[in-house]
Amino acid sequence: MKKLLFFIVSILFFIGSNAQVDQSTLMEKIKEHDEIPREMAYLHLNKSTYLEGEQIAFTAYVLNKQILKPSEATNLYILIKDENNKVIKEKLVLVEDGTSSNTIRVDSLFTAGNYNISAFTNWMRNFKEQNYFVENIKIIEAESSDENTASATTENIDLQFLPESGHLLNGVINTVGVIAKKHDGKGIANAEIRITNDKNQQLAQCKLNRFGIGKFSFIPETGTAYKAEISYPGVQSIIYELNVPVERNGIILSAITTQEELRLLVKTNPESSRSLKNENYSLLLHNLTESKMYDIDFKDKFSIPFLFNLKDLPPGINTVTLFNSKNNIIAERIFFNYNNLPKTTFKRPNIKASSDSIKIQLKTKQALDSMKVSVSVLPKFSLSDQNNHSITSYLLLQPYIKGAVQQADWYFNEIDKRKVRELDNLLITQGWSTYDWNFVFNKDLKIAYQYEDLLKIEGVLNKPDKKNQEFLIHATSTRAPQRISLPGNTKSFIVNDFFHTTESELEISRVDGNRLLPANLFVRFSPSAFPDLYTNPPYVHLDLKKNAPNIKLEQPVIFFDENRETLDEVVIEKRIDKVKQRERKLNNKEIYGNVKVVDLDDIMLYRTLSTYLSTQPGLNVNEPPGSLIVTAGPGNSFGTPSGLEGRSEGGSRTDSSMRFYLDDVPMENEFFYQYPLELVDYVKINRRGLGGGFMEANGSIRVYSRPGSIYEDSRTIKPQKFQLPVAFSQQKKYYIPKFSNEYGAFFQSYGVIDWKPLLKSDSKGEISFKIKKPQVDYQLIIQGISDDGVLIQDVQHIKLNDADLN
Template identity: 30%
Template sequence: MFIILLQLVNKLLIKKTSITLFLITLFSTPLKAQNIDSLYTNYFQDTRELPYLHLNKTTFIKGEEIWFQAYVTEQNSNTLHKTTSNLYVSIFDENGKQKEQHLIHIKNGIGHGNILIDSTFTKNAYYLKASTNWMKNFNEDHSFIQKITVLSDRERDNKISINEKKFYEFKIFPEGGHLISNTINNIGILIKDVNNRGVKISKGKIKNRSGTVIGQFNTNHLGLGSVSFFTKENEIYTFEATLTNGTVIHKKTNLPELIGITLNTNVIDDYYILNILTNDVSLTKLKNKKYRILTHNTRSFKNINFNNTDKTYTLILKKNELPKGINIVTIFNENNIPVIERLIFNDFEEFQNQLNISNSKIKSDSITTTLTNNSSEKLFLSASFLPIETKAYKPTNTIKSQIALKPYVKGHIENPEYYFNNNYKDLDLLLLTQGWSKYNWDDIFNNATDSYFDFETGIDITATFNKKIKSNQSVLIFSKANKLIREISNDQNPLVLKNTFIKKNSTVDFGLKINDNIYKITPYLQYSNSYLKDTFNKNYLITNKDIELETSNFGDLSKDITILDEVILSGNKRKLDNKPYGGVTMLRNIKMKDLMNPTGETIIQFLTFKGYQYDGNGFSPKGIDTKRDEQNSSSESEGIELDSEGLEPDSEELGSVSNVDDDKFNRPLVRVYLNDKEVTFNIWVIENINTNMVKEIFYGKVPGRFAQVIHIYTFSPHEYYSKKTRLTKLKLPVGFTTEKEYYSPLYPSFSNSTFREFGAIYWQPNITIEANSSLNITVPIYYQKELKIFVEGTSEIGTLISKTQLINID
């Protein structure tokens, strides 16, 4: 092994100086760091939320909608966040002024929504920002930001060009942050144009004070490069680059430091080679000083201690002992002061080959695309289908760069998708020119993390009544849109409904119940967790100094939509009986009006009296032990799959099961329905329902079905009204955005350039593909010969997925 390491060092062409060689294995026992370990742990113990929005596209025509799926990952585990729920999506204009805000309900790390581009979008560009209240506690901004463009149907000097003098950004970055004299220094190079795009240089020159060329350099198409050369004492060097248009730009180095250390990093095969270099003068002052190297990534860290006894130290890190993704290497001096920092990227776990996209069936007006998951992980995806010539899909970040790269770097990342297509050499150049990481050591040492902002879960509603509720009175609350039905006793004023997921602009009915009559009562409502006071950092503004404005030859699509006046129809209502499947011939039926129920008796108590056991998670027939698997009781996906109506499949789909004690699927023994909607896995919904709120119950066993069923039907607000009921209907001005099903805009044409370049074919959120299985998606063709599909997402263990593929319809 030692011979192999010496061969690696020889490849580096290191000068024949005294070299102390360390092989560092990160699984060795870490040396105790004086206070740094605990400070680091404390700073990152509170998890960061990392949001990402996958938009169906980034350029829109008025009348279209922005469709998106939100992913929120938890940085400490690197997987989808299981508990976060409130994600705020704000829209800011070009001046950084907030236009509107939408609250998205996140469930198990995923949510989705849509925003209409209506006539109020009068500017060319806007910015979407996704963040949470909890994120405001941290110094680092991990918000998601995406620029969107709105096309105009007016000829505003189309093909306009803003003629300004060209300006180029030319920067040089000594690796580790310091230029040390009389030793070899590695320097990163960055050249960008006025629009923040990289500039390729085939040959640049490095000159000393006298103008002598002592070296050369180049940059790639992203404007990134690096060069190593021996830096002399008291010498300033000039980097000179000649652009393709003949412009010559210059950048001078600072005067090299006489005392200090520098870093030179190389990647050879499966190793990272870290050369820590100094000069003779520094060695006399720093000899035998204790240095420490900390490798960390916010989730874990390892310490490596060494004494400074030679001018060159070579430390070798094995890739397979480093976490995947970004790793930060920080070197501390004997006073525990960070003096050098470098970001390295350990080869990312690619998922491209495990997700296969193919065509399974083509019709005259549609095509069925098959997404095949060849891995052992469940996938959560979203997919945008656009014309092959699209110019409308230009995301600033993919989910890979947003989650795995952006949280660590401070600067702008041009074309982030490029770096994750096995272009890790260029990614290392990017990290070299980024300098120190986004996490500031002053903040870490001072534990500068606030806890003023709450971790939000839903919306709390406080209802205050203008008079005291007496002992024989209670408050009834109904909301069909929010699946809310409560009867609250008189001991709560104000009344607080915690952690609700109310929908914005939905209605809630309030009533005061006195004996069997219900009267109007109007509460004063207050809301928490419904709005985020957000700002927009203008440093994120993307300003193009030399552009061509795109225009649309479509008018605003919204102009083709006719908004009809509300029409209220009245007539004789036909009473419909509640009859679930098997209700007449196979289930027992009880009409509550025929019974005398104790005042205040709940439906749970009534069903227990009728022979069911209730354990807080669900019902079971009395006499059967039903200790449920916690995961099955909280997740429908682990139980019986339901059809679109929420009903149980036929027995043929479930298979023949005759013995409830021998059910290998651990399915619920009793399935509960409230007004024909299944609540088996959300049984808390019925816990506060009293029997006098229930109209009818069906219960029992249906032959051919595995589980027993309970169907509960409550009185509707109209039926309460017929019982001398008077309700106060209040519209909620705040709440979560209602999730809608995607619909395609009414484009005037599918053949002209506007549709081919900026139109949309289809959008599919909420894609879940089990391990080693496939899913079919049928999309319209709209007379196109080829389509592009853009897929983003993650697996259940945190593997990030970003894939683009052409679909050939011919």
């Protein structure tokens, strides 16, 4: 049975509630509410439609909601879910100075279909408003075809009528928003709506826009039945019976917005005038940065007008709320102020071409402080960029909207009177107030989810010792080693601000003289699991355009990625010296140092590390009691006067001696005193210290432990290993998929030219980057932020001949 839902968004949800505060404290409560910091997240995706095997590349932007300036540092969770809400991929990235970037491979866990990608911080989970990011992406098979078979039949229409201020009032002109959508969230364009009463008299009519949104005005009456007739191309008009609830008494808000002003009318009807004469009302105009209160006194009036100059109000969403004397909310209306919008675009790019590449220089139309942008370079007629949002529409509009917005970015490009009007209609039909008044008035508000910046680990000792103890958290490729010193009888320790990636195991050893022993710890981690967040599903599904070519490969697509392996050159020898072969392989990978592999003959001959090093050219070795000191020099003396130049009184390391490492962990010289050579697999000697920074100015010796050796003893490093349940994803390089044909129809529909995730402005305020010279016309899809709170978005279309050849 066909049924029309007359969807009334009532904001009388607080009448009769206990959430009442004294009128004098209302402004204070609102101020306290607004001062609670908020974060907003946005992901600039390199595109919206991906082939199997590609990388989903993104740049994350996290901003302070009140001032749109970059967050200093925060943990950002990234989830990809399928249409059944099952998590397919999850990542944790560290956002620093408002930005981060990464990639997610479209691997065997994905199948063709629609997915949701979301991004949020733990702090965002405290609030009902949509400060998180969620968007649809589509995965397609390389040799399939995709046709949009959805049709706007009467069986799958979602038709809603929404009164402007939340309810209808008898006997006065009411404005009603209309929205008509298909099951996939797309609006039914150009549908016509007729409203008639039970006498078949037409009371109102309107034509919906391209997104299926419109509005009409009429005078409803209690006790009257109404009908709505909807018609649109290709479908016979249908008439619905409407039981419209109309209130006999009450107050409504009626607003008209232009580019310059807001005209607001607070009005009632004669039936309500008697009860309103002795009642005081207040009109609150508020936003994220300020609030103003206006007294309302009807007396003998049925309407009270207000006129606001929008140039005097903050840009973006503003809200007007009508309170009675008990601070119950009577009506509410939100509107958007386009004036002084914190948004800018770029001037026409300066493009210089060489034989095989192009250099692109971009400068914003508005002078900005330091800015960071990401750029997706796609063919001009790409079908792979169907995201509904830009950074501007998502951060300034989406948090105040119920559900998703179809082509939300359209409202922020080439702004004119029509777009002001259309956005206002959108706010009538889908807008909602982020002010949860129970939240505002709650004196005992508790923050359930804490702000997160990096990780935290807590080590609990299985056997506390009366003596002082020392632990070593081993270094990884992204983190320096860390020593933990504990007084005797200490049972546990906590490490805050800890950074660790999923690519590495956490290794902890207990330091005992010059031995590293298993830590014998129990470790707790925070966070201990990936959090989940209920997100309003972005129900505007992505579909290929009807004029898109069949998705059939003209020539194979070859994906190059971080998993590719370059095979070593094969050298065939009559006799193979395995030690020399391994030594040669290790040296091929070493840029600055020289690698020496320790074999059985070395162990039997030299016994200790110090004796072995004394045989290496260019090293001066000295082993006074309790220490090992090595300096780089022309000789290779052992126990000679020239070897004393690296030693200070007491035998400790001096500024001229080489730095020691054990398995890439910086160690003190004392650790290697009389160190058994049987524990050494190989040694990397960097005499000049090149590539090691100031810490290795005098060179370095890196000792690598022998794993699984028959020569192991109690000094062999056997760190206790842990797998963190949640760790950061190391930033991955984006690899451009290679197409055999980079000018055909398939490439122009779904190909990728380049992706630049994190570009920063130079001293001239310009952004510059290079790309491989395309073979087709292309577009630059640019998103970004500035340090002074301006959002950057632009799309620049470039023709192949739009370049000056050097």
